[in-house]
Amino acid sequence: MDTIYTYPHPYVCTDATVFTLKTQDTTSYRKLPKTKLAILLYRRVEEPFKGKWCLPGGFLNIDELPEEAIQRKLLEKANLSKCYLEQLYTFCAPDRDPRARIISITYLGLMSENEGLKMPPEQWFEITSTNGQLQFSNHQMNISELDFGFDHYHIINIALERLRSKLVYSNIVHHLMPEYFTLTQLQSVYETILDKKETAANFRRKTADLVQETELYTKDMGHRPAKLFTKRS
Amino acid sequence: MDTIYTYPHPYVCTDATVFTLKTQDTTSYRKLPKTKLAILLYRRVEEPFKGKWCLPGGFLNIDELPEEAIQRKLLEKANLSKCYLEQLYTFCAPDRDPRARIISITYLGLMSENEGLKMPPEQWFEITSTNGQLQFSNHQMNISELDFGFDHYHIINIALERLRSKLVYSNIVHHLMPEYFTLTQLQSVYETILDKKETAANFRRKTADLVQETELYTKDMGHRPAKLFTKRS
């Protein structure tokens, strides 16, 4: 019984890859805006990896669930009150933190653009993928693999893989959507994240059982209004 | 920097759900033996949960990966030298261990029956599922939900879910198979784990790209010999 209390054991922290969507401003209001996938990053102000870019996260309080710790940190660091979270993976490499043995229980976080817009926009970095290498950019800067601290670039890759695969076999996409959306919006979310074009007819057939028709329509778009859909429960 | 060293933090352990297959003895050698899914359990000899059944596992040494810790424990507790392991989930409920805050990084383990047979057979419990409730039995006893310590019954349920879903979209089944096997054996593994019958013709078509034909055949079976297959790489 008392052996347990003398046992040297790792520190435990939690980090989250919080994704949302950003719709780009377009010059002409008649053109459809482009959807981009974005991730929440922050710049470290302390050693180690001072000045590098990282995922939001931190240590667990004793008796605190990792989900709770992440929500607390997101509120502190990004004034972010609520987002969907699911456990991603637990990273344990002994050298992943130079200070000590620290394992990280990581989470995949998703939020709709509406929620994301409530926070400072410079923390959201749009993600683009070229030959499997991820690039991140906001209006001020570009960052890439070398600008990340810890194993966080690696974690983002794993998270994106998970997001892509769950997009096709689950209804996880709703956590990225606002309450009401058009099928064209939904399609562009799929196309952005999976980096793969589809025809509207085929897309609509495939996702028919994911959405619920409403009586609402878009308007003043400069072209034919689109029916609004919502999550099918 | 020194704040980290005063931080009260959870203990970290790792547990594994190691599955294998057991082919039942049949009275007549002409009848095909039945395949059963089995899991490795051991009886706790210390408090808490003394006398209850549990998954093999234990605390991580500092600088030790959870995979390594699990392999070490499996060797100690079950003389088990090598098995496939993949991370399952990290369980963190503050009350999951009455001694202290202990999180468990759990693994899904799979091994072929050949490997599994090297260990004492009373540690392998055949699993049957009735109305979603799991039952475990070996030649001596039956155990059920209430006979488990910690949250290990829950963990087994999560593991089985993962095994079932990965069986249909990945080639994970090979970790349960010996090097050479017949398609009927492979089919009965699928049918056992997924609890769902299929016709041989349809099964063979579906799994054609998973296996590699060889020139070998079974013999002395009392009926037509079956071609042996191996993993397709």
Added chain:
DNA sequence: AGAATAGTGTCTCTAAGACAGTATATA
């Protein structure tokens, strides 16, 4: 009318499942 997006109808191809049949070993 023209521009822009919304939405539909239909053909093909592939894969899953149902089902009936043939093949080949041993006792």
Added chain:
DNA sequence: TATATACTGTCTTAGAGACACTATTCT
């Protein structure tokens, strides 16, 4: 020859993808 399992052929149906088409709003 009987038994038991191994293996194949084919029909139907459901879904994915390609592609051409129609519909509706605003300027």
